Amino acid sequence: ILVETRFPSDPSAKGGGVGLITLHRPKALNALCDALFDDLIHAVMAFDHDEDIGCIVITGSTKAFAAGADISEMSKQEFANVYKKNMFSQWADITKTSKPIIAAVNGFALGGGCELAMMCDILLAGSKAQFGQPEINLGVIPGAGGTQRLIRAVGKSKAMEMVLTGNRISAQEAMDAGLVSKVIDSEILVDEAVKMGFTIAEKSGMAVRMAKEAVNVAEEVSLSEGLRFERRMFHALFATKDQKEGMSAFLEKRKPEFTNE
């Protein structure tokens, strides 16, 4: 139900590889059953700890990125049980990774599928992608960011419309609303996402990690706290070899050779 592919880089480029994770549960449109989600978390964490990998890409099939949490598994649950085991709380682990994650979304990204995409750092949409929070049609509401991350991405009115009507939006609408950063032809979406992964992976791993952390802090704190955090991260990078290498390479008109230190 999961396919992992490593794209190593030139062995001299430390950390320059890309880890591609493909959700593969075609008979249920990649509905995120417990087993699939456990495998996904495991794969994401393994790539996050892998020194050779600098960026992670998560994708699904051309028909579905993921059609949500698994409805047949959820249908049997009772309040006491889901509350006591804090159902789905482990999904947030995706956001605790230090390396950037690109979601390459083809087809349906619905419910938990849309929420999974929003937990990633960059969203790229295939031209036929569709995003939605249809939980309202099942008598529930989003439970992994559909009422929180979505509003930050697309604003209140669009988020409210999606959450209350359950209607889906197209890739182009998602782009216009600011949910995704690019719409790409479905056929080449994954290749382009991996290519973008390589572009990121060849930078300094220290700077990339701190940039991700600083941008994500902006969603949590006030502007003055965020600016202070950003400036401290900026200062901290002057303690890295990569800052010395990056700036020397510029002045010497050569390509930098980052070592992620």
Ligand code: CO8
């Ligand atoms: N769960 C389980 N099975 C699913 C799901 C799902 N979410 N989505 C699709 N499937 C299954 C179907 O049951 C069907 O199985 P079968 O062939 O055995 O009948 C198979 O996938 C193919 O689906 P369809 O025949 O329905 O395919 P269509 O092309 O006709 O329709 C749709 C595609 C529109 C995507 C349709 O399948 C659909 O509406 N799916 C449900 C979408 C949905 O409601 N998602 C939200 C689920 S609730 C949720 O995600 C809560 C998240 C909370 C997360 C909290 C985390 C902390």
